[in-house]
Amino acid sequence: MSVPSETFKSLVKAAAEQVIASAPELTSLDQAIGDGDHGTNMKRGCEAVLGKLDAISAQPLDEALKMIGKTLVMTVGGASGPLYGSFFLAAGEALSHDKHLPEDLADVFSSAVNAVSARGRSQVGEKTMLDVLVPVLETLKTAAGQPDLIARVRTTATEAVERTAPMQATKGRASFLGARSVGHVDPGARSSCVLVQAVCAGLEARA
Amino acid sequence: MTDTVGIVIVSHSSDIAKGTADMVRQMVGSEVKVAFCGGNPDGGLGTSVPLIIDAINDAWSPKGVAVLVDLGGAETNSEMAVEMLEPARRDLVVVCNAPIVEGAVMAATEAAGGSSLAQVKAVAEELSAD
Numbered sequence: 001m002s003v004p005s006e007t008f009k010s011l012v013k014a015a016a017e018q019v020i021a022s023a024p025e026l027t028s029l030d031q032a033i034g035d036g037d038h039g040t041n042m043k044r045g046c047e048a049v050l051g052k053l054d055a056i057s058a059q060p061l062d063e064a065l066k067m068i069g070k071t072l073v074m075t076v077g078g079a080s081g082p083l084y085g086s087f088f089l090a091a092g093e094a095l096s097h098d099k100h101l102p103e104d105l106a107d108v109f110s111s112a113v114n115a116v117s118a119r120g121r122s123q124v125g126e127k128t129m130l131d132v133l134v135p136v137l138e139t140l141k142t143a144a145g146q147p148d149l150i151a152r153v154r155t156t157a158t159e160a161v162e163r164t165a166p167m168q169a170t171k172g173r174a175s176f177l178g179a180r181s182v183g184h185v186d187p188g189a190r191s192s193c194v195l196v197q198a199v200c201a202g203l204e205a206r207a
Numbered sequence: 208m209t210d211t212v213g214i215v216i217v218s219h220s221s222d223i224a225k226g227t228a229d230m231v232r233q234m235v236g237s238e239v240k241v242a243f244c245g246g247n248p249d250g251g252l253g254t255s256v257p258l259i260i261d262a263i264n265d266a267w268s269p270k271g272v273a274v275l276v277d278l279g280g281a282e283t284n285s286e287m288a289v290e291m292l293e294p295a296r297r298d299l300v301v302v303c304n305a306p307i308v309e310g311a312v313m314a315a316t317e318a319a320g321g322s323s324l325a326q327v328k329a330v331a332e333e334l335s336a337d
Contacts, residue, residue: 035219035278037247037251037252037253040251041247041253044247044248073256073287073291074248074255074256074257076247077247077248077249077251077253077254077255077280077284078253078280078284079279079280079282079283079284080280081256081280081283081284081287082283082284082286082287083283085287086287119283119286119287120283
């Protein structure tokens, strides 16, 4: 089995558009505990991806993911560029090395999450995007092949992003705030959730 | 002129990057290659991987390049930029864990004396030691 390029294209488009639509919310979350640029940065990166979408989706899946990653790296302009960029670069790299979708989804996602962790020198529990991506990975592993996998991933992502609110940031700009970062949802966790939900919604619509 | 380590200054603000480079040039003259960049790809506050890659290549020296950064995203983007350099150059670029202004001045002063990349980095990073 493989992922048809039309499906891939529509998922990327939906995810990018959803992030762009969420930019004001991401910015307002980032103004509370960061430097207030997460929404505009992600919007710029996603617009760049949309601008190249035809060229991206004409590539084999592994190369297409790497192109998305590189585009984000080159255009986002904040730390989220290399972080999300590394996610997609690593996912593409995994697919270049004998991994296939959808059957190896958890493995591919794992490589991508590990790349984010390495790039940010961060672990789960530090109030970052990993606090959504790691729980989603766990659900992809434990619910693999289950008919309600997509629904479970959506629930996991939504619950995970809310759990970042009481966390104290120890990485990134929010760490300067120390205890004052407590009580705010992490903007990177929110943008990860937006991406996951958009892809899930796209898959549900095609199911 | 013998080769000296090049210095790159990466700030979220192009004004800070330029001002830091001005201070470095006033203190070490033109003995050391200094390049700088600041601002995101739209010109607002932030950093840009392609601009960092250009700055590293502008400051290139066979002895290597030391990069001084300000806040988190500048560091992450600089590390990404180093990985995207041509392979022969990647191992000759270091991102210093040092305050940007003081680090750039100290690094450039050390570089001007012909020190190695490791020495330049160590001198800049002494500023971060407790």
